[in-house]
Amino acid sequence: ATAEQLEHYLHLRAGIRCAAFHEGLSIIERDRAAAWFADAESGAQALICSEIGSEGRNFQFAQHLVLFDLPRNPDLLEQRIGRLDRIGQAGDVHIHVPYLAGTAQERLFRWLHEGLDIFRQNCPAGRPVFDAYRERLEAALDGGEDINALIEETREATANANRRLAEGRDRLLERNACRPVEAQRIIEAIRDSERSGELQAYFETLCDNLGVEHEYHSEGCLVLRPGEHMDTAHFPELPEDGRTVTFDRATALAREDMAFLTWEHPMLSEAMEAILSTELGNAALGTLKLRGVPAGTLLLECLYTVNVSAPKSLQLQRFLSLSPQRVLVDSRDRDLSQAISHERLNQLVRRVDHATAVGIIRQLQGAVDERLAAAAGFAEKHLATLREDATRRAENHLGEEITRLESLKRVNPQVRDEEISHLRWQREESLAAIARADLHLQAVRLVVTA
Incomplete structure (x- = not known):
């Protein structure tokens, strides 16, 4: 109700284009309100939200946040601020907190601002400090306790909590996690x-x-x-x-x-x-003219995908290239993949009408089967090279990581045996999966020279 009243007042009395965003609206209506607010050219100038707008929505394009009321829980307040202060925010977020002097709203604002300093920076100690002082805060808001003394104690407790959190940080992990280049x-x-x-x-x-x-x-x-x-x-x-x-x-x-x-x-x-997974678009036939190449010469282009059965957590793509493998064979079973690229072939090939294509396939079925067998042989050679390269990369990368952790464990007790064991398991499973990798024929294109 408060969000609707504010929206009506700003719209009718102040002439501000604004939208309401609250629980009484359907998901579609809330999406439309948020989209109107996000429209930079002719959208709403303000979005009036109830508590439902404090989570799950991104408004990083806005830079002013007016908190008509304040939640007691610091986590809820940080959620509200986080709707604007997030990735994509190009400027400073200005927070406005209207209150009447001498009211509970003023005392709560002072406790959050002066005690937790939550409006200027993230406050990871906010929730534990709030839990510790919850009852006294409620009393202070009702006027039964000195708010100034409570703010001073809260400020000291927050500083101590932040100091303990800083001392517990894993500096090595932070250093390794930040790689700007x-x-x-x-x-x-x-x-x-x-x-x-x-x-x-x-x-x-x-x-x-x-x-x-x-x-x-x-x-x-x-x-x-x-x-x-x-x-x-x-x-x-x-x-x-x-x-x-x-x-x-x-x-x-x-x-x-x-x-x-x-x-x-x-x-x-x-x-x-x-x-x-279907046969849609996995076979094609075309014709081309090549100077010096007799008419009726066959070119068979085959596209294979590398298939490997392994958990995604192994991230085998780091070692084994999953890019499609291409083989182009001619009538004499020569591999012309390097001589004629896929893009160049696309430029040269011309389409063949359906009736002509059916006739060509019937006449050349045996020759096509022979070319397919030749292409499969070349593809297996490519796969063997891929397996060798992937095995070498996996052994080098994971072996070095295991050696690094083993050396680090001697001087850093925070390195657990489970971490090293997990890396050894990763190495064994990765090498086994790479050895099982095979090729699947996904598409063929038959080209007949004219």
Whole structure:
């Protein structure tokens, strides 16, 4: 009720565009209110929230937080502040706490501000200090105890608690966890990937091929709906009433009603998995003209994926390349993968109509089977090299890590035997999984020279 009253007052009396966000609204209505507030051009100037707005929402684009009332629990207060003070915040967060002089609200503000210093910095000791002084705080808010004495004791207790927390920090762990150069390299790689536009282009092609309707919403954003002629009964993460998605990280941070699509998003990964598990698009036939190559010469392009059964926790991709393996063989069973790239072949090949393609396949079935056997032989050689390289990398990386922890344990009792045992288990399981890796034929393309 308070949120609604404030929203009506600001809108009608002060002429401020504002939206309400409270328990009485449906999830869709709350999403719309948050989206309107996030709209930088014509959105709401203020969002009036009840306690439900203190968690689960991201408003890092805003820089002013007005706390009409204060929670006694410091954790709840930090949750409220954390809606603005989070990744993506470009400036300082200004916190405003209106109160009437001499009231409980003023005394609570002073205890939080002067005792815990919670408005200026994170306060990890806030909850234990609050638990220790809860009864006395309640008495002080009712006027039954001297608030100044309580603030002084709280300030000292907070300092002591913060000091104990600092003494218990694992400095070695912190030093190892912070690798700015490596972190910046990863950040730049992510940014380059997102700027390329490759993901959006692929996703639109995917939707076109599977019959999913998509329309332009705004820059880097699409509206998706199930199509009437979808090739699959279900498209991952797409409800019947549709969904709005974005490929822009900044937009996703400001608009929680939009799904942020990356290569790892379930909508993408499950759709790609569905394609790989079916025969859709796994065979093609084309023709090309090459100077000096007799007409009727066959080229067979095969794409294999590396298949390895192992727990994700092993992170085998660190050692074993899971990139598709390509083999291109000609009529004399020579591997031309290095001579003619996949991209170059795409430029040269021309499509063949269905009737002609059926006739070619019937006539060349035996020759195609022979080329497939030759391609499988080359692929196995590639796999053997991959296994050898992966085994060497796994032994070197995990072996060095085990040696490092064993040396560190001699001088640091915080290194546990369980950590070293776990690394040994990782090494054994990783090497065994790499040895079991095999190749699966995923797609073939037959090219006949004309």
